[in-house]
Amino acid sequence: MGYKPVYDYRADQLGRQGGTQGAILVEGRWYCPSMPEPLITATIDLHAERIDRETWVRLIAARRGYRLMPKQNADDEGYQRMMCPADAGKAQCSIKQHTMGRGIHLPLIDPEPSPVGPLKVCR
Template structure:
């Protein structure tokens, strides 16, 4: 359960306030000061921006969106658009937190469903046509298109055999193998001469 905390408790020691509060099942919420907005830290290439971990390829205007709003460099609509664009660069949880509360995060350009293109992860730069289609709906739709294309090709081949004003009807060539007559057949290396 998330609970707003008093600003006086921001300076409390973790052992006397934060850890007991977390042990009780509460998640405290605090505001950041103006000088704490933007990039707040980094770890293994990931950037901590306004309390959330992001990919290092997040554009600079998205990093400074809240600071720019408070410094009156942008209006509220522009700020909303920039903040709404951030989730594509947010690091995703890879697994549930362990017993210490540590959590492993996955870059948005990694994994099976990348949400951002990153030059560090070349697979995220691949075009969508080379990626595997996932999900029943997508695979069913792809199968429907393949069947429609096969039917269209077969109908076009059939229409080519019909009689027109300038050319008579023609028979399509058969693809079947025509076997030799049994009377003419002899095994290999067998001579019929005495």
């Protein structure tokens, strides 16, 4: 029937799972490399009882501003091009000056300076 089972992540699969081209994979979604650490570790902190459930819900909701957005549907091999959250209108980033000044309701992404320039995901 085409259904695929979906399971919860194990405790050792929470938080940062990997990355590519500077983008980070956190609990199954791709995010901006400048996402604050408390947002990355929110579920780990909930399970370790360092934060309460209300704080966890707030932190998970705050991740939205850092989420990479799809540019197109996945191709036949499963590859999908993604867009920076600042270009998608979900954040403001100092690398992309045209995204600045969109309002205080959007997160301000402040990438770490690098002598070789911005990460590929930020270009």
